[in-house]
Amino acid sequence: MTQHRYDSLRHEYAKLAPHYDIRWKTYIDASVREARRSLLLAAGDSVLDIGCGTGVLLAELAREIPGVRLAGIDLSNEMLAIARRRLGTDVELKEASAEDLPFGDATFDAVVSTSVFHYIREPQRALQEMRRVLKSGGRLVIVDWCDDYLTCRVCDAFLRIFDAGHFRTYRSDELCELLVDAEFSDVKVERYKVSWLWGMMTAVANRPDHL
Template sequence: MRRTSLKNDHENPVQKEYAQLAQKYDDKWRFYVEETLLETLKRVEIHAGERLLDVGCGTGALLEAIDKLCPDAVLSGIDPTQEMLDIAGKRLPKKIYIAQSWASNLPFETETFDVVVFCSMFHYIRDPIIALKEVTRVLKPAGRIVITDWCDDYITCQLCDLFLRAFNKAHFRTYKKRECHHFLLSSGFDDIKIDSYKINWFWGMMTATARKKALVK
């Protein structure tokens, strides 16, 4: 396990927003979370004994669902906001390791995980290539990545993105399928597949899956 020095910084817009939202997050976003988790779980291949990392695990809903589907998998999660992790710690069994960290500096040794998942947090990442190369580092050869996030190919998400860029400092930007494909290819992944879909009239989503190239270090 590598050490990180991340602490709560309520001047950071992401940590500030989710520190305030943590207690009501699950109720406020219940429909969205349930639907995006279902789509993500359809594409997560996890087997007994394999190690999975949830990047931006929030209150632990995805980890809880994966633990029920595959209780013999070894699960971990990171999130930058301690208040969200406090809730995750109460809902998840003690065997699941959670830690406060940014995606760009994961507190794990090289080639630790078989699967890494991002669910609804990619639009907060300031430099996707740096984050994905860090994921490449912690994935085993041929390890899998799953990314579910808003899809900028939909006009509703384009409008939402423009609004949030103007009025929400925590938000960074949404991406099109071709941009996500480029990020993954540039970060050492192949076998890239990206599905786009809507979970209701407003939310246009995409889920990308890929594998770390066997020779990437």
């Protein structure tokens, strides 16, 4: 059922894939930079990128972190095809949704998602899945649009009407509440602007040792 609800989004990104990296370069670079800063990875860590797209973040992690073990999921086969060409065979890439992660319990040291959360139809279920695949004490990083900013609220209202692939954006306090409700610990949400026009937020949280 969840997979069918994303058909519009798949169709949208099938068309965007060939020129996605060029069209959104400034925005992608800002998101990747923020995610990389917040992940706090060590050599040999394992990382899952949810909504990995064309693999830009995964490629950067592969270059920077010795022995890092990488995996990614995305709904778009076209985006994944570009990621596979960029990353080769050492990265495990799968077509899947955030609500149904095709990995075992306690698999990853870190889970990251950049510019994807506003597409997720069942955010609480997705967060529970993220917590499930994290190791005890593992770190979650979410980078996304922030509804605290007027431009984001206006864009969100427009996209809810005219873009079937879009779901909704969140205020920083709403994302914090979702993470707490999903039983993450040490939740912190920081908001900031990546340009004079556009506002973002980064949430970091841990899977508690007792879960």
